[in-house]
Structures are given as C-alpha cells and as structure tokens.
Amino acid sequence: MDLSKLSPKQLLEIDACTRCGECLRFCPIYSQKGEEGINPRGKIQAIKKFIRAQYGLLAKLFGPRKLSEEDLKKFSEMVYRCTLCGECGLQCPVSIDSRSLWLALKEVLVDLGHYPKNIELMKNNVLSKYNISGEDNALRVEWLEAMEGLPDHQYQKEKAEVVFFVGCVSSYYPMAHKIPQSFIRILDRLKIDFTLLGGAEWCCGFPLIGAGFKKEVQKLIRHNIEGVKEKGADSVIFSCPSCYHTWHEDYKTDLKLFDSTQFILKLIQEGRISFKEGRVKVTYHDPCDLGRASGIYEAPRAILRAMPGVELVELPNHAEKCKCCGGGGLLEMVDPELGAALAREKIKEIQGTGAELVVTSCQQCVRTILSTSRRMKIPLKTSYITEFVLKQMA
Ligand code: SF4
Ligand code: SF4
Structure with a gap:
C-alpha cells in the first residue's frame, strides 16, 4: 500500500484518533447500517491496522x-x-x-485497483465526453430550447463580465433544468452582463475527485479556467455547490467565485431585487457541499428572510448539523438503496416541520428529495432557491 497519497498531517490524524466514537453519533451511514466497519472510526482503525502491518515494528x-x-x-x-x-x-x-482523509484513502484504493467498477463508466464519460452522462457535450445547453423569447446570442456571448457555470446535473437531467432556466431569467431581468460557456463547459472534476481520481482532473481545470478567461470575465457564478467547492479548493485562480445564493444576496443588498408579498411556510435544506464544505449557511437564509410573508421554519437538524439527503459522495452509484434510505429519513424530517415547501441550493439534493418523495408517493414540494426567488420577485 503506497501511503504517499496521505499527507504527513493525515498520517498524524490517523494516529490521533482516540476511538472515542463521537463521530458514530452523527454519521448517517452508521445510523443506517450500524456496522462497526462502515463508519468513520472503523475506517480509521482499519487504515491504522494496514499501516502497522506494512510499516510497524513487526513489519x-x-x-x-x-x-x-x-x-x-x-x-x-x-x-x-x-x-x-x-x-x-x-x-x-x-x-x-x-x-479530506476519505478522499485521500480513495486515491490509495484507486492505485490498488480496489474501487467500485460502476464508477469506471462515469470516469470514462468525464474523460472522453467531458460530462458525467456521456452525452455529446455540445448538448449542454439543450435546456434552453424549452425557453421562450431568447435573445439571438442565446446567452452564449463572445465576451461578458460574468460566466454562469451550469454543471453537469443541471445541464443533462431534465428534473434539474428549471435551475439554470430560472437563474438566467433572474440575471437577464437584472441586466447582468453574463454568458454561458455552452459546449465549451467541461465537468468541473468533482465526480473524479470524489471517486479517488484526483490526478485526472488537471486537464479539466485548465480547460475551464481558459474558457472563462477567453470570455474576458472576472467572475464565475455557480448553481452547483459541488462545482463551486471544487473551483474554490482545487482551481488556483484569481477569478471571483460566487455561489448562486451569494450572488443573489449581493443583488438584494444592492437594492436590485425586491419581492412581492407571499404567504408560505418554507423550510431550508443545507447541501453538504455548500454548508459544511464551503461554510455558506447564512446567504440562503438571508434571501428567504428578505421575502415578505415567507416564514422560514428550520429543520430539527439544520445548518452545521443538517443531515445529508443521501445524494452526496457518489453513494447513488455505489449503493443506491443506502442513498434512498437516507433520503427517506430526510423527507420524514422535512414533513415534521409542517412546511409547505422545502427550498435548497443544490441540484443533486433537489433530484434526490424529489425522486424519493415520488417513489414514496408523498407530494412534497421542492424548489431550488433560484426558482423560488424568481417566483417571489416583484
Ligand atoms: S474520528 Fe471519531 S473516534 Fe476518532 S477521535 Fe474523531 S470522533 Fe473520536
Ligand atoms: S463523511 Fe458523513 S457519511 Fe462519510 S463517514 Fe463521515 S459522517 Fe459518515
């Protein structure tokens, strides 16, 4: 086992685990499976055992x-x-x-050839077609066809101040098409000088990093940064928290990066968006990659609070303690039934708030919550935040 994928800090962290088990109380996988191995402490103890067997005194x-x-x-x-x-x-x-440790361990396992084989298809799609679905990358903007009154440039301009980076899921999954459709309506109404990259947008690389193929993403990073620079833009906005997080962590760039909620909040604070009176009780689900991974909890809540007549009721587990919807970390590919079990828990928690609508800021959370509630035959209204903002705009 080659441990060079683990940093000295990570090796120290492995050694520092006291086996206290505090993490077990919060791990959603452990709460479902209850197996000692499939939980954070179990994983750390297993790698510790491997390290001893390879590099310890007896070795x-x-x-x-x-x-x-x-x-x-x-x-x-x-x-x-x-x-x-x-x-x-x-x-x-x-x-x-x-x-970060789990991501590094995946890199170790990829080197050893021990990773779920259905990840291979996604990897090949990203590396050969530049999107997770294996579709023609020129079809990334097919969702525009359902929109009326488009300008001649179809939001793919030669030059613009801002690039809207749409991401693979919103581009190719019909259930998520309303996300970019509503966001560009907002940007257009506010006369933001923005463009899409169209077929020149490539997967940000997050699915590869999440699967343990980090070294494969450099080509994608270079291409996407060059694509934005060619437009003369100085800012990139994202509706996908995983794209946003990946650009933030792994793209070394001087471009200004905004999640959609940060960008919309800025427009509200500048007095450029106002809302009509509503009467709706909503709850908000914090996406893992926006909340815990990127530290953005307040912007979406500030947007909801700016809407007169919109009552925000928090989930029992919210902000830093918000439970994953089950759609994170490629679990859908690796163990769809386990992902669905997590989604069912999330739906029960949402129902318990009595809210008429759950708002979130992630296309994957929207897909997971919507598809699971449909399977459960529960009519749960789910909205990505830009859809809700557009609906409530005066
Ligand atoms: S990883 Fe879990 S068991 Fe280890 S020290 Fe942290 S909380 Fe305790
Ligand atoms: S990242 Fe989440 S699912 Fe994974 S081990 Fe930690 S608590 Fe469990």
Whole structure:
C-alpha cells in the first residue's frame, strides 16, 4: 500500500484518533447500517491496522505483511459507502479533517485497483465526453430550447463580465433544468452582463475527485479556467455547490467565485431585487457541499428572510448539523438503496416541520428529495432557491 497519497498531517490524524466514537453519533451511514466497519472510526482503525502491518515494528523485524484481497475489498466497501457529508470531521473532538482523509484513502484504493467498477463508466464519460452522462457535450445547453423569447446570442456571448457555470446535473437531467432556466431569467431581468460557456463547459472534476481520481482532473481545470478567461470575465457564478467547492479548493485562480445564493444576496443588498408579498411556510435544506464544505449557511437564509410573508421554519437538524439527503459522495452509484434510505429519513424530517415547501441550493439534493418523495408517493414540494426567488420577485 503506497501511503504517499496521505499527507504527513493525515498520517498524524490517523494516529490521533482516540476511538472515542463521537463521530458514530452523527454519521448517517452508521445510523443506517450500524456496522462497526462502515463508519468513520472503523475506517480509521482499519487504515491504522494496514499501516502497522506494512510499516510497524513487526513489519520491520519480519517484513511487511501482504494485505489480502479480502481485506482490501472490505476496506474499499467501507471507504466508498460514504456521502462525504463531513459531519464526522465537524464533530470530532481532535479535529480530524476526515472528509479530506476519505478522499485521500480513495486515491490509495484507486492505485490498488480496489474501487467500485460502476464508477469506471462515469470516469470514462468525464474523460472522453467531458460530462458525467456521456452525452455529446455540445448538448449542454439543450435546456434552453424549452425557453421562450431568447435573445439571438442565446446567452452564449463572445465576451461578458460574468460566466454562469451550469454543471453537469443541471445541464443533462431534465428534473434539474428549471435551475439554470430560472437563474438566467433572474440575471437577464437584472441586466447582468453574463454568458454561458455552452459546449465549451467541461465537468468541473468533482465526480473524479470524489471517486479517488484526483490526478485526472488537471486537464479539466485548465480547460475551464481558459474558457472563462477567453470570455474576458472576472467572475464565475455557480448553481452547483459541488462545482463551486471544487473551483474554490482545487482551481488556483484569481477569478471571483460566487455561489448562486451569494450572488443573489449581493443583488438584494444592492437594492436590485425586491419581492412581492407571499404567504408560505418554507423550510431550508443545507447541501453538504455548500454548508459544511464551503461554510455558506447564512446567504440562503438571508434571501428567504428578505421575502415578505415567507416564514422560514428550520429543520430539527439544520445548518452545521443538517443531515445529508443521501445524494452526496457518489453513494447513488455505489449503493443506491443506502442513498434512498437516507433520503427517506430526510423527507420524514422535512414533513415534521409542517412546511409547505422545502427550498435548497443544490441540484443533486433537489433530484434526490424529489425522486424519493415520488417513489414514496408523498407530494412534497421542492424548489431550488433560484426558482423560488424568481417566483417571489416583484
Ligand atoms: S470522533 Fe474523531 S477521535 Fe473520536 S473516534 Fe471519531 S474520528 Fe476518532
Ligand atoms: S463523511 Fe458523513 S457519511 Fe462519510 S463517514 Fe463521515 S459522517 Fe459518515
């Protein structure tokens, strides 16, 4: 096992785990599976055991013990059954940055060839077609066809101040098309000088990083930054929190980056958006990549509070403690039934608030909550925040 994918800090963190079990109380996978292995503490203890077998005192005296295929298979199952929700890291009393650790462990497993094989299809799609669906990348803006009254440039201008980076899910999954459609209506009404990249937008690389293929994303990063610079833009706005987070963490760029909620809040604060009177009780679901991963909790709430007559009731687990909807960390690909179980828990929690509508800021959360509630035959109204903003705008 090559540990070069783990930083010295991560090796120290592995050693620092006190086995206190605090993380177990918060891990949504553990709450569903209840298995000692498939939880943060179990994963850390397993890698500790591997490190000892390879580099410990006995390994020095008698030579490293070869890891069995069975051990590696079990370890891979543990590491990939994770939503990357980040709750374990936030609650850990010794501050282990476990989300980063799980990503590094996936890189180790990829090198060993021990990763779920259905991830291979997604990887090939991204590397050969530049989107997760394996579709023709020129069809990224097909969702525009359902819109009336488009300008001649169809929001794909030669030059613009701002680029709206749409992301793969909103581009290719019909259930999420309302997200970019509503966002460009808002931007257009406020006369923001923006453009889409169209077929020149490539996957941001998040699905590859989340699967353990981090070294493959450099080509995507270079291409996307060049695409934005060619437009002469100095800012990029995102409706996908995973794209936003990836640009923030892994794109080394001087471009200004805004999540859709930050951008809309700025427009409200500048007095450019006003709302009509409403009468609706809503709750808000914090997406993991926007909340815990990026620290954006306040902007969406400030937007909802700016709407007269909109009553925000918080979920029992909200903000830093918000539970993953089940759509994170590629769990949908690795173990769809486990992801659906998490989504059912989320839906029960939403129903308990008595809200008429759940608003969120992530296309994957919208898809997961909507599709699961339909399967449960529960008529749960779900709205991405730009759809709700457009509806409430005066
Ligand atoms: S909370 Fe932190 S220290 Fe405690 S068992 Fe979990 S990872 Fe280890
Ligand atoms: S990131 Fe979330 S799902 Fe993964 S181990 Fe931590 S708490 Fe569990």
